[in-house]
Amino acid sequence: MYSKLIKVGLRVWLYSSDAYGMVTVIGSPYRVEALDLPTKTPWQPWYLDKQVSRSFVEYHGMIMVIVRGAGHLVLLDKPAEA
Known part of the structure; x- marks a missing residue:
């Protein structure tokens, strides 16, 4: 599905949490x-109030x-970090 969206020119923003057991922090990047996809920017930390709040990679x-410490509802659990 992602490949089809990218192929037609849409940019995809996929987020996950490091504290949610159903979608693991290992499984999402693996998929x-x-x-x-060619990597444009390797994994990098993102800071909020001088603490790492998330990591990102750009393809x-x-x-x-x-997103660090978020649960199932990333945007509700950690809105500032997200």
């Missing part, structure tokens, strides 16, 4: 890496974000 057509 994205299986798409074999051609997609940005993947891992």
Whole structure:
């Protein structure tokens, strides 16, 4: 599905949490890496109030974000970090 969206020119922003057991912090990047998208920017930390609040990687057509300490509802659990 992501490949089709990227192919038609849409940019995808995919986020996940490092504290949610159903979608693991290992599984999400593994699935994205299986798409074999060229990496534009390697994994980098993102800071909020001088603390790492998330990490992100940018691929051609997609940005993947891992939000630190968020649960299932990332945007509700950690809105400032997200």
